[in-house]
Amino acid sequence: MTTGTTAAAGALDAQEVSVVVNGKTLVHPASLQVAPGEMVALVGPNGAGKSTLLRTFYRAQRPTSGRVLLDGTDVWRMPGKRLAQQLAAVLQETAGDFELTVYDVVAMGRTPHKRAFAGDDADDRDIILRALEELHVDALAHAPFDQLSGGEKQRVLIARALAQRTGTMVLDEPTNHLDLRHQLDTLRLVRRLGATAVIALHDLNLAAAFCDRICVMDAGRVVATGTPVEVLTPALLSEVYRVEAEVTEHPRTGVPHVTVQASP
Amino acid sequence: MTVVKQAPGAVEGPGGRERHGPLAGRRPGVPYSLVLAVLGVVLLGAATAGIAAGSISIPADQVWSILLHRLHPALAEPTWTPVRETIVVDVRLPRVLLAGAVGAGLSVSGAALQALVRNPLADPMLLGISSGASVGAVLVLVLNVTVFGMFSLPIAAFCGALAALVAVYLLARSGGRMTTVRLVLAGVAMAEVLSALASFLIVTSHDPHKTQSALRWMLGGLAGTTWTTVWIPVGAVLLGTAVLLGVCRSLNLLLAGEEAAAALGLDVHRFRASLFTLVALMIGTIVAVSGQIGFVGLILPHVVRLLVGADQRRALPAAALLGAAFLIAADLAARTMMSPEEIPVGILTALVGGPFFLWLMRRKAAR
Numbered sequence: 187m188t189t190g191t192t193a194a195a196g197a198l199d200a201q202e203v204s205v206v207v208n209g210k211t212l213v214h215p216a217s218l219q220v221a222p223g224e225m226v227a228l229v230g231p232n233g234a235g236k237s238t239l240l241r242t243f244y245r246a247q248r249p250t251s252g253r254v255l256l257d258g259t260d261v262w263r264m265p266g267k268r269l270a271q272q273l274a275a276v277l278q279e280t281a282g283d284f285e286l287t288v289y290d291v292v293a294m295g296r297t298p299h300k301r302a303f304a305g306d307d308a309d310d311r312d313i314i315l316r317a318l319e320e321l322h323v324d325a326l327a328h329a330p331f332d333q334l335s336g337g338e339k340q341r342v343l344i345a346r347a348l349a350q351r352t353g354t355m356v357l358d359e360p361t362n363h364l365d366l367r368h369q370l371d372t373l374r375l376v377r378r379l380g381a382t383a384v385i386a387l388h389d390l391n392l393a394a395a396f397c398d399r400i401c402v403m404d405a406g407r408v409v410a411t412g413t414p415v416e417v418l419t420p421a422l423l424s425e426v427y428r429v430e431a432e433v434t435e436h437p438r439t440g441v442p443h444v445t446v447q448a449s450p
Numbered sequence: 451m452t453v454v455k456q457a458p459g460a461v462e463g464p465g466g467r468e469r470h471g472p473l474a475g476r477r478p479g480v481p482y483s484l485v486l487a488v489l490g491v492v493l494l495g496a497a498t499a500g501i502a503a504g505s506i507s508i509p510a511d512q513v514w515s516i517l518l519h520r521l522h523p524a525l526a527e528p529t530w531t532p533v534r535e536t537i538v539v540d541v542r543l544p545r546v547l548l549a550g551a552v553g554a555g556l557s558v559s560g561a562a563l564q565a566l567v568r569n570p571l572a573d574p575m576l577l578g579i580s581s582g583a584s585v586g587a588v589l590v591l592v593l594n595v596t597v598f599g600m601f602s603l604p605i606a607a608f609c610g611a612l613a614a615l616v617a618v619y620l621l622a623r624s625g626g627r628m629t630t631v632r633l634v635l636a637g638v639a640m641a642e643v644l645s646a647l648a649s650f651l652i653v654t655s656h657d658p659h660k661t662q663s664a665l666r667w668m669l670g671g672l673a674g675t676t677w678t679t680v681w682i683p684v685g686a687v688l689l690g691t692a693v694l695l696g697v698c699r700s701l702n703l704l705l706a707g708e709e710a711a712a713a714l715g716l717d718v719h720r721f722r723a724s725l726f727t728l729v730a731l732m733i734g735t736i737v738a739v740s741g742q743i744g745f746v747g748l749i750l751p752h753v754v755r756l757l758v759g760a761d762q763r764r765a766l767p768a769a770a771l772l773g774a775a776f777l778i779a780a781d782l783a784a785r786t787m788m789s790p791e792e793i794p795v796g797i798l799t800a801l802v803g804g805p806f807f808l809w810l811m812r813r814k815a816a817r
Contacts (some may be wrong), residue, residue, distance in 0.1 A: 244713040270715030277710055284570060284705050284760040293761075294703055298715040302696040305763070350714075 193272045193353035195222040195382045196257045198243065203252035205238050212238040215252060216408045218401055220382055222353075227393035228386045230403035231427055236358075236386040237278075239403070243356045243384065244275035256354060270298035274347035276357040288334070288342050289327045292317055295349030317348040320375060322368075336363035344372060354382040361392065390444045394418055395436075402426055418442045482764055485757055489771040493550070496778040500546040501538055503786055508534055517543070545675040547684060549781040549795075550774035552672070552740045553750075555687035555732045557773025558766055560747025561754070562694055565701040565762060566725055567619065568708075569633055571810070573748035574611075574733045577633070578640030580744070582614025583607035583730075583737035584648045584668060591664055592655045604682050608734030614640055615726050670741040670796020672781050679739050686735040690728050691770050697725070698762040705760065743777070743796040745803020750776060752810065 198220040205213040213235040220226050228236045241247035242254050245266055254261045261269050274295070295317065296310045306314070318324040321341040326334065331342060340363050347355055355376065361369040369389070373396040376383050387393045393400050394414035402410040402417055404426045410417050423431040423444065432445045501513045516538045518525035528535075556574060563572040574580050586606035589595070595602050621636040622629075645668075652664045666673075694701070700721055703711035708718050736743075750773045751765065758764040777795070780802075784795040 241709070246709045246712045265715075266712065266717050267715035270713065275710075275713035277707075277713065284564075285755065286702075286705055286760045290702070290759065290761045291706065294699075294706055294710075294714060297699045297703060300699060302699070 192351040192379075192381075195380060196272055196354040197222050197255075198354060198382055198384065199255040199258075200239070200243070201253050201255065203239065203242050203249045203254060205235070205242060205247060206250040212406055213242075213249075214407045216403070216406075217252075218384070218408065218411065220384055222382055223380050224399065225377060225383045225385065225397045227397040227400045228384060228403060229388070229390060229393055229400055230409075233405075234403040235406040236403050238406075240275075240356050240358050240384065240386060244273060245269060246275075267298050270350065270352075272352050273354040273356065274350040274352040276343050276347045276355070276360050278358055278362070285330045285332060287328050288318070288323055288331055289314065291331050291342055292345045292349050295346040295351075298350060313351065314349050317345040320348060321345040322371075337365060337368060340364055341368060341372070344375075348375075348379075352381065355379075355384075357383065357385040359386050359388065361387065361389065390418060390423075391441075394441050394443070395439070414442050418444055480757075482758055485768060486771065489768055489775065493771050493775040493778070496775040496782070497546050497550065500549065500778045500782045501542045503782055504537070504542060505790065506534070506537060508538060513538060540677070544677045544680045545672055545781070546778055548675045548680050548739065549672055549778045551680075551684040551687045552736050552743065553746060553777025553780075554691065554770040554774040555683065555736050556743060556746040556777070557750040557754075557769045558687075558691050558694055559729045559732050561751035561762070561765055561769045562701065562725060562729055563747065564751055565704050566722055566729075567622075567633060568704060570752070571634055571748070571807075572637075573745065574729075575641065575742055575744035576748065576807075577618050577637035578614045578644055579611045579618075579730065579733050580737050580742040581641040581644035581648065582617075583611035583734045584742060585614075585644050585651070586610025586734070587738050588648045588651045588664060588668075591660065592651050600678070601682070604686075604735045604738040607738040608731050610644075611734040611737065612727060612730035614644060615730055619726070666794070667741045669794035670743040670799075671784070671792070671794035672740055673785070673792055673794075675739070683735040683739050686732050690732040691766070693728055694725075694766055697721070698766055701725075701762040701766075705762075741794070741796060744800050745807065746773060746777060746799055748810075749803050749806050752806075 198218075200216065200218045202215040202217055203213060204211065204215045216235075216239055218226070218239075228240065230236055238247060242249045243261065245261060248262060256269070256273060261273070292314050293306060293310070296306060296314065299310075315324065318327055321344055323338060323341050323345055326338060326342075331339065334342065340360065344357075344360055347357075357376070360372055364372060369392060373385075373392060376385070377396055385393075385397065397414070399412060400410075400414055400417045401408060402422065409426060410422055418433055420431055420433055423429060423433075430447045432447065434443050434445065435441070436443045498510050498513055502508050502510050512530055512534070515526040516530060516535050519528055520539055560573050563574065563577065564570050566572075584607070586609050587603050589610075590603050590606040595606070598605050618633070618636045618640045621640070622633040648668065652661055652668070655661060655664075700711075700716050703714050703716050704718070704721075706714070711718050751769050754765050754769045754772055758768050777799075780798050781795045784793045784798050787793060
């Protein structure tokens with residue numbers, strides 16, 4: 187069964203994954219387990235290896251050692267199409283010079299569910315339109331993707347992942363370029379979908395507010411994994427980001443809140 | 451942190467851009483089926499004109515009567531001389547058929563290449579593929595290789611085309627990323643070197659007759675087409691187009707970028723390698739019969755994208771029809787404009803296509 191139904195939330199298990207490219211170690215053996223339906227934020231300074239680790243999940247970068255399991259199956263040992271039916275990725279990359287419309291871009295999300303020569307049926311069109319509406323880009327359906335603003339592009343790429351109807355999502359800085367409202371909307375949406383999600387984020391307060399756990403990477407290593415309260419401590423922030431930060435409890439939600447001292 | 455309430459559904463972005471369209475899975479404008487139907491009629495019209503025109507002009511209705519009669523004798527009563535029937539069936543029909551196949555093949559190859567290298571300036575001739583095929587073909591002509599019988603020429607051209615395509619791809623790509631500049635420069639350099647090599651082989655062959663025919667062939671033309679030369683390229687183009695239509699969705703994924711394509715389930719490297727082989731097969735068999743006909747693979751995919759959009763599922767069938775119609779018309783012009791002299795059709799397409807290419811470059815630069 188493929189068309190229309192959403193795949194069940196998957197269990198993601200990265201076991202001792204390392205990535206070495208041209209003799210340079212981008213990720214030292216790193217492990218991360220994500221339970222079905224859990225939302226985990228991946229945080230860390232620029233160049234910490236967050237994107238590289240995520241790329242091993244959606245088959246863009248083969249791990250040098252270690253394995254990535256989705257529901258117990260190595261993602262690199264299953265057909266790419268089958269993985270794409272269960273795991274969707276929202277990437278930073280954008281389309282080039284071809285004047286694809288927003289609709290065309292989102293429609294690609296249905297490809298993993300289709301055989302050669304099969305056209306989009308009514309179910310597919312319905313799924314595509316709903317994804318467009320969910321991300322507030324339905325009015326742009328026929329606009330050329332290349333001419334959108336950065337935030338609009340980002341939302342279209344999220345809509346494409348949504349149209350894949352997968353139970354697991356990998357999102358690489360999905361809130362980049364987004365205004366405050368759409369940052370919140372996007373994370374709320376992922377939460378509401380109930381899908382297993384690993385999200386690279388820069389905003390620690392968003393990570394704390396929306397994610398069950400936070401995994402901190404620094405210089406290609408996982409240095410801490412745990413609940414926001416466990417992980418977001420002044421000591422760790424000082425060690426990883428080299429900033430002095432104060433962590434307070436949000437008066438209403440009880441979620442830890444990071445305030446960085448921005449003294450010039 | 452304060453969150454400013456916005457009306458639900460409000461669309462952000464720079465104001466003044468009116469982009470609100472109807473909420474449907476369909477592009478606004480002319481329906482796709484109508485575009486295809488019009489292109490089909492244009493193709494039939496061009497084919498009819500191509501068969502009708504020539505030193506002996508044959509009326510269009512008679513052309514169709516002869517063709518129908520050949521299809522099934524009961525369909526039309528013969529009222530024409532046997533000579534006319536020979537002209538239509540044995541001289542002009544194979545040539546029009548070949549022109550159609552060559553045009554369609556170049557056009558869909560161009561469209562596929564543009565998606566495969568993710569660059570709208572890709573074209574079989576600009577990337578040196580046609581020159582590679584020429585070298586292979588010239589080698590066979592000059593050395594009189596006949597190992598594979600009538601297939602020797604197309605096979606050698608295919609090998610040359612594939613080698614050139616892979617070489618240009620690797621040259622343009624070294625270092626991981628591929629820029630337009632590098633791709634076009636690598637292609638142009640490769641085309642120059644290989645054309646020089648082909649010319650060198652021709653002029654050092656010491657056979658004036660061979661030199662004459664090889665030079666003529668290199669300019670790109672369809673003169674002297676007979677039924678025996680038609681089948682291989684027509685078969686290759688039909689096969690190639692059918693396969694491409696089957697993998698349209700995957701070609702679309704490549705437009706979104708390699709990484710996105712991988713994330714959407716495509717084995718990018720294997721897919722690209724097999725399609726390179728398929729394109730080389732089409733270009734090789736085409737060049738073996740027609741020589742180098744440039745810019746068809748560049749212009750027509752662009753025109754088609756303007757007509758029906760970049761989605762390959764819509765673009766490829768239209769590209770095949772338009773490519774066939776275009777080259778049949780170009781070939782008609784090539785053999786009638788200066789009659790009885792015949793201009794190689796490659797010269798005509800270059801005269802039209804060169805300026806188009808420059809316009810395209812300027813337009814891209816302006817954006």
